[in-house]
Amino acid sequence: MRIAVCIKQVPDTKSVKMDPTTGTVVRKGVQSIVNPLDLYALETALQMKETYGAETVAVSMGPPQAIEAVKEAIAMGIDGGALISDRAFAGSDTWATAYILAAAIKQLGHFDLIICGERATDGDTGQIGPEIAAELDMPTVTYVNKLIAAEAKAVKVSRLVEDGAEEVAMELPGVLTVVKEVGEPRLPTLRGKLKAKSTEITSMALKDLELNTSYIGLKGSPTRVVKIFQPKVVRECRKVYAENEGMVEEAVEQLVGFLKSREVLAS
């Protein structure tokens, strides 16, 4: 089995500060890390490798320094890595990024499984995984919390849904996005670090990929960021009290009346 894991290098959100006047991230002195939620994708791939045997490849798109993220993945136990980097890709939204990543994955040969994190902690969209699946015309299962079984042509997984979990079988090749419950990511080892140092990372630029240039970068991105702001959540709290046991009925009636007036309950 061959598994590709998509990872992203993000600023360490714990040390990120916002410039209050421009509303942008102050990058000075902020270190970069592997997107914390992608670590669970790496962990899933490594568990599969241990249980079923697999060749694992970490794939990242980003500036040249994102090679550190790929090397960190190898230090954790991933077999190989590819960095997709080109100035022409800068400013790509999730749609354009998925388009580029899909092209790169195709270029890297056949994969039975592609695993992504739930979302990145900087953009927070959670769209890349399903979008890659769409680009590659593969099935996808999102919010996977447990890998139950894997065969040559299918995997059986559990995925979290709002009121519990469901078990799903998916044909391979396919795409999974995973959540924290898959298991705590392992730490990189010294052996892994030394291996990462000597492992050659496949480098891919625009010229290496079959891409329509009108679909990439800022210009090729259909998403337009009009304004970034912190949404204000307006919640009000209303408490209805019953002074004593005899007044419970009355309090309930008050509450029901209130909920009806707000159309929470049908009147």
Added chain:
Amino acid sequence: MVKQYEYNQVTSLIADELRKIVGEKYVIYRDEEKLEPFSRDEIPGTKYRHMPEAVVRPATAQEIAAIMKIANREKIPVTPRGAGSGLSGGAVPTHGGIVVSVDRMNRILELDTENMMITVEPGVVSNEINEYLKEYDLFYAGYPMSLETCFIGGNVAENAGGGKAVKYGVTSRYVLGLEVVTPTGEIVEMGGKLIKDVTGYNLVQLMVGSEGTLGFFSKIVLKLTPLPKAQADLLCLFNTIEDAVELVPKIMTQTGITPTSMEFMDRNSVKAACDYLNESLPYEKCGAMLLLTFDGPTREQVEHDYELVGKFIEKHGAQEIYVADNPATTERVWKIRRNIGEAYNIFSSRQSGEDLVVPPAEIPAMLENLQQTAADFGVMAPCFGHAGDGNIHARIVCPPEWSDEKWEKTLPQILEKVYADVSARGGRLSGEHGIGHKRKKYMGHFVSQEYLNLLRGIKLAFDPENIMNPGKIFDL
């Protein structure tokens, strides 16, 4: 024989005098609720607490001097207090009297980048010094583990150590000058912005670690160090405690590299912290861990150092070595070390925190003896700490089924045995937490009567009425 000193109480007239010095709102008097937080430090339990009669919060050296004049005149004991994050009772007013809190004296007075020195007041939070220095690419290297809460004044008073002592040493290495308010109310300059200074006795170093018994520090001149640009940690897992600790002295002598810190954690400590944090490291099969930190001017340098040391450790039987070289992984490995204490506080409040220190090469034998003693008495003794500098924090934890009576009776017997062994190895009672009144009665195990007499002579030269933090370290 212990000489008994008679002290007087803080009367309402004296309280009025104190108010005149510092202002009405900076005196707490006859208000149990507001006085109570000043009755304790961070020793768990209530055994070592004592209420003050008044709390005064001065803003200047002159105000402290005026308070001390009154205290001398009236023979009222005075206890200095920083953040109250101590672990030996140094800031606890064991004789009542006045607590003088320096929390309002919290200004950074001067940064002298040319000399790489900073002058601060005692109430500055130690971590704030480093936050302030970041943009100048400098740092103050003598900080302890509780850096986010403790005050620099307390660090100097206790000669605080901490995780980075292997490479950077302890607080005393960085204190160059002090403005001291003596117990008799004089303001005296000691040392200054000088790397070398043999003009008379080295009173600066006498004051460092004096646990508030010789005077207040109203100004502190600290030496600074260029800020290391890169850092990485190795978390090393070993089969047994012996495998881990025996390697500690060898790491430096055989690789020629001095890590910034070398922290030791035994299996019980790691398990408690990992359970507490929900951390799933494969610790079940490991007997002990070492956490090593490396820092340096470049990433390449740090990488070179940790690879060399890592390979050495691997060759000498480590089960596994993890590398943390970014904020996310660094936080994850250090969290384990930092939460051991907290994890045990939840497990049992009946425990004794020891701060044993021996010559670094004695650590393996000392730990073996400690584990044997714990086993003989049927208690747990998780050990962790700064193995690289010979300082181990052992907790003697009471088994849950023991009665309080049995615990109170057995603990001194355990400590006697442990201290006898530590002393025989050339060790001492406390490496960085201090003696205070908590460990005072064990001083005799570690130092001679002649040594104690010298301490008494020094104390009386500074404080003839014995009003400054009396009853700490030793009795007169």
